[in-house]
Amino acid sequence: MTPDEVRALFTGQDGSYRFARWGRPIAPVVFGVTDETLATLKGACEAVVALAGHRMAETDPELGANLMVFFFRDWSELPLVPNLDRLVPDLGPLVERLAAAGATQYRLFRFDASGAIRAAFVFQRMDAGLAELPAEAVALNQMVQVILLWSETGFAGQSPLARLPDGTLVLRPEIAGVIRAGYDPAMPLAADDPAHALRLAARLECGR
Template sequence: MLDVTPYFTRPDGTYTFARWRRPLVPVIFGLADESLPIFKGAIEAVAAIARHGFAETDPEQGANLMIFVLRDWAELEAAPEIAELIPEITAALPRLIEQDARSYRLFRFETDGAIRACFAFLRVTGADDEPAAEDLALDQAVRAMLTFGAGAAPQVLASSGGGTVVHPDIAAILRAAYDPVLPDAAGDASHALRLSARAAR
């Protein structure tokens, strides 16, 4: 049976699981027109695995899954409207620049712990060693669906017939995580046993 506990365990040892209850309303900033279908297709594909739906608009937020694509973190310093929308990014920016980070993601939550919104920042430089757009899009889509911890990092994607797919273990977790019987949020590791049992089906 797949042990899912590491996938939702934080560095301090706490277990934190959350999924969306709201339908997804994605919007992507900073992409060339030819790349938009790649990212939208990836989000749709991952949502289909989880059997989670979409909506035209979030009545309270407009959009609730926002992906910002940029070439350099310094671009955020020249975008006060983003800092106004997402104040947390201001505090994180020096660390992202120092670490030369490729991506950054933060969630906001409902009062009961379900995911309310996700803001993902993806730095795309065009370097030779950078993953293909399809891989980047699929990776970001997966990571926006659940509050994965660091344990999921090396296993999100897998190769298949010359292309990239969601790793079978991650696909099983996504399907199990969105089982209506399970809660939208959990902070007890006993939840992982229920999730593991469903992922093994």
């Protein structure tokens, strides 16, 4: 990928650059799925975390679970989740906006004092189209998009996944490379200077 292509992955609609990675082990919890699908989701999380060279944990000492993933059929179900309004500010108005926009997914991040990701909430509405996809593909897509703070338009033109000739959906190699580069120990936990993208791109060229 060129530096401009890498920069676009972390540049928002307002033109600002913002990168962040997890600064603590990821302790996930998933709601709204069967035990079989739960195993698939946790497997996808483990695979992406291993790709990044990061760590997982059973619990977060401060939050218990710091990655909460919700699967549901309709946005109106979210306000019914006990105590979710305490974790997600303005949950009611947010749900109304997402429902009106016909959104199928939404991610909310929280950050620590260094700017690193400390918690994330993933909301996935399973419409008819998504319900037809393999659980592995849905799980991998969400885990990839929560391992870094990508911009809201980063994957607007192209999914982070690619389809093999046999129909299997896999992570695009260039996106895998960006994830690995972003978690390089020499790279910062967070950055708002577009020059950061040059450092990411240089690591891609070196195959690091």
